[in-house]
Amino acid sequence: MRRLQxxxxxxxxxxxxxxxxxxxxxxxxxxxxxQKPDYVFMIAALVGGIHANNSCCADFIYQNLMMEANIMHxxxxxxxxxxxxxxxxxxxxxxxxxPIKEKYLLTGPLEQTNEPYAIAKIAGIKLRKSYNRQYNTQxxxxxxxxxxxxxxxxxxNNSHVLPALIRKAHEAKVRGDKELVVWGSGxxxxxxxxxxxxxxxxxxxxxxxxADGFFNVGTGEDVTIRELAETVMSVIGFKGGIVxxxxxxxGTPRKLLNVNRMRTLGWQAKTELREGIAKAYKDFTTHVxx
Numbered sequence: 001m002r003r004l005q006x007x008x009x010x011x012x013x014x015x016x017x018x019x020x021x022x023x024x025x026x027x028x029x030x031x032x033x034x035q036k037p038d039y040v041f042m043i044a045a046l047v048g049g050i051h052a053n054n055s056c057c058a059d060f061i062y063q064n065l066m067m068e069a070n071i072m073h074x075x076x077x078x079x080x081x082x083x084x085x086x087x088x089x090x091x092x093x094x095x096x097x098x099p100i101k102e103k104y105l106l107t108g109p110l111e112q113t114n115e116p117y118a119i120a121k122i123a124g125i126k127l128r129k130s131y132n133r134q135y136n137t138q139x140x141x142x143x144x145x146x147x148x149x150x151x152x153x154x155x156x157n158n159s160h161v162l163p164a165l166i167r168k169a170h171e172a173k174v175r176g177d178k179e180l181v182v183w184g185s186g187x188x189x190x191x192x193x194x195x196x197x198x199x200x201x202x203x204x205x206x207x208x209x210x211a212d213g214f215f216n217v218g219t220g221e222d223v224t225i226r227e228l229a230e231t232v233m234s235v236i237g238f239k240g241g242i243v244x245x246x247x248x249x250x251g252t253p254r255k256l257l258n259v260n261r262m263r264t265l266g267w268q269a270k271t272e273l274r275e276g277i278a279k280a281y282k283d284f285t286t287h288v289x290x
Contacts (some may be wrong), residue, residue: 154167182242189256
């Protein structure tokens with residue numbers, strides 16, 4: 001929304017979950033036939049970290065399957081010109097060669113902690129491809145790495161690792177704790193993309209007429225969870241030590257995306273990790289907790 005408004009797009013159609021339940025097929029069809037949007041950014045999803053995926057696995061596969069099926073079918077019926085579908089880097093096999101290329105999809109078993117969500121997103125990719133093939137639609141998929149930034153979800157029960165670390169480090173600093181407890185061993189490696197860079201990538205794809213296929217979107221660089229925690233602590237100013245709770249799962253050992261296809265198109269991320277964390281923390285202290 002920030003990116004589109006900055007480019008002076010005025011006729012932007014949005015609905016909150018309260019206004020439109022995307023798992024309701026008839027409601028979605030009615031919305032599309034009435035509003036007839038030209039371009040659709042399909043970003044809505046039920047998402048979360050390891051705990052949320054493990055606890056709500058049926059919700060994750062059901063709701064995401066329903067949303068993508070309802071939206072793509074309604075978009076075709078309403079004559080939408082272009083649609084962009086956001087997937088996730090968890091679509092790739094758990095023990096994938098690194099960096100991960102798009103061609104590695106469906107070449108091995110998925111990570112068990114988020115398999116239902118991953119299967120839903122893989123179905124969305126295949127659904128998009130099938131509509132293009134049968135109906136000559138112009139739907140494209142982008143696979144973002146781990147996103148973070150302003151307005152993130154920091155609920156410790158269902159958030160991803162970076163917003164959770166920001167909240168935990170901030171609260172530890174406020175309490176005067178001597179330690180920060182981090183899930184897992186700290187050894188897994190993760191890639192992080194600032195949300196405004198992702199928004200720029202989405203608009204770039206639409207503006208440059210990319211109408212088919214799927215593309216990884218990331219920075220092409222990753223860090224260990226230990227390094228991530230240390231960077232968060234440094235940005236926030238928490239001086240304590242780190243304790244790793246190894247009774248908690250690590251998830252996939254490494255997920256680094258090969259982003260050469262996006263770079264070939266002429267796009268690449270601009271925000272460095274420390275800079276992005278500082279921006280995310282500023283938003284956290286301004287809008288969430290003092």
